[in-house]
Amino acid sequence: MTRYATPKLAAYASLSAVGLLSALVFARPELVALTAPFLLALGAGLALATPPRLTVAVTLAEERALEGDDVAATIAVESATPVDRLDLYVRLPDGIELAEGRNPVALHLAAAEPRELELTLHAVRWGGHVIGPTYFRARDPLGLVAWESTAETRPQLRVYPREDVLRRVLPPAETQVFTGNEVARVKGEGIEFADIRPWAPGDAVKRINWRASARKDDLLVNESHPERNIDVILFLDSFAEARRGDEGTLDLAVRATATLADAYARRRDRVGLIGFGGILRWLVPGAGLVQLYRIVDALLDTQIVLSYYWKEIDVIPRRTLPPNALVIGLSPLLDARSVGALLDLRARGFDLAVIDVSPVPFTPRPARGLDVVAYDLWTLRRDALRHRLQQAGVAVVEWNAGTPLQAVLEEVRAFRRFARHARA
């Protein structure tokens, strides 16, 4: 705890000194009468100034919340000695706002009197937020001496991104071997009808198509597509972002990643995550609710970290990118390293779709001058970049803020369905 004298103490001390010496020099008793109140205030103030023995604790009603939720917080304060005036301030991180309650607050605290202050915090933005530190300042009754310190308790609030509801997700080009919800292109045991073929030894009797067999006068059996699971890798580019106010491309990308992870996990598909940026993060594909929580928790720590290190796709562990996996890239396509990594993935034969989280809505067009030309050139270069990715066989769709993610996915789906490789 730091003790310090307020400007008032110095002022009163100076006035007392000047007054007393002047009274002696000029031999005027009135000057003593002018000075005595300040001396009395000094004496009384310093006699009453007792250092506080405070305990301050901040607790949250919940440790996890969704974007937009309100969370109750309680500040418990108690002091073994009386505190005439106590100023309390809980520092709230970016992304957390005060919805209700008083912060900062000034109050009086009697000895051994427990006080609880209720705050309602509003989770504005996803992320792992640390509430605090809590600063407090105690003063003596006359405000001559103050004590300042910081409370140790700093509870953490994990705010998860609010997810969209997706009616259907992107299908992959290839499926995996385990049972799932995706109709495979290959033929095998399943429900979805695929074709009819002549009977062969070993075929089950229940698969014989009796009507077709009667018409062809030969035994024909039904073939079907099996339902398989898929591996999806969500590739989140965190090298750079465009931000305007409280919203940015990273926020959109993180929310979309959480939405996609949730949608695929519900289908019992295996989902993995690659956070490709200044800090590289990855999660090996896995299925189930625990994997979904792992992904969302990993997303909360995603942030833009400035880095000049040239990262290539080789830095990603091999197990993170299983064969036949569908890779969905979410990137503002602002950094050459992430664009290079996406092209590299495609060159290695991965089934790749890119959602271009457009930075254009976050960068207003300049009004005049050369800036306008530069802005137009930048947007043209972005178009050219998307075209380059499309030429490489990557489904790229520009996603502007305000457009539902489902609409973007449908565009990607349409591209993947109708686009064909151009052969020279």
Added chain:
Amino acid sequence: MALAATVLALVLLSLGLILRWPNTIPWALVFAGAGYVATRGGESLVDGWASVVGVLLLLTAELASWSIEHDARIRTEPALILRRAATVAALCMAALLVNFILLAAAGVSSSAGIPIAAAGVAAAVTAVATVLRLVTVRGR
């Protein structure tokens, strides 16, 4: 001269309050006190109103300090405001009482000679040194 000192005191006080400069307040009080003493220049009798003027100066200092310290961002409990007002009132009453006693004592023994004056100087210097020592102590 008394008028000039009073005007200067008012200007300094206003500046301190408007610009939230606590360092101008003591100067304003010094000039206000000087203005009062200047009005008493030729008088040999002790003025009984000095005790009231001293308390008014203290009240000015307390209210100015309260005003400068006040931060609208900090929500203050109403009980705390009442408590501070009561503290200031009690301090002023106590100061008034002390001043009456002091001036009464000064009226009884108006000329005490060199030894008492030396003791007064020593007491004043000791008081100032003690206060300055307290001011410079930081931390614990």
